Amino acid sequence: MFDSIMRLARQEVEDTVGSLVERTLVVVPFLVAGALLTAAGTVKLMRELGTELGLTAMAAIFVIIGAALAATLRRPALMGVEEDADEATFTSTGNEPPHSGKATAAEQELVTAAFTALAPVAAPALVRIVLKNLPILAAIAAALFVFTRPVGAESAESAAGVTSAE
DSSP states (O other): OHHHHHHHHHHHHHHHHHHHHHHHHHHHHHHHHHHHHHHHHHHHHHHHHOHHHHHHHHHHHHHHHHHHHHHHHHSOHHHHHHHHHHHHHHHHHTOOOTTOSOOOHHHHHHHHHHHHHHHHHHHHHHHHHHHHTHHHHHHHHHHHHHHTSOHHHHHHHHHHHHHHHO
16 A cells, blocks of 8 residues: 555656756856856956956855845745736736835835844744854855965065975
């Protein structure tokens, strides 16, 4: 009786893993292309803005991209369907949607109040995320430390090593 259920479950797991492997193989070239594009963009920004400002601008771009992706992925799927229906209604009648302009002072106050109320709830979740990803964050911090060392310090250390060997 349970053999058929176990067989179906095993087949489902195998199909899922196979699909995941196929998707991974498809994504890897795009990740490499994205990394090369990021490197090229970083070099361009560093040439035009200088090293510190160029790297800061690239970091800001990634923060914006990450925030946009997080906001997009956190939205429920039903919200998108309702918004499409609302937009179709307004475009068919020729009217503009009611929220097409800037936020009013009352709306800004409501958003501020919502963030203030959510901060105590979100803080433990953020701490859990940071602690869960602590090794990755430590590796990033170590890489930043190594890559931001001044060039003069490295050449001074190598020169000191050469003179002490003689």
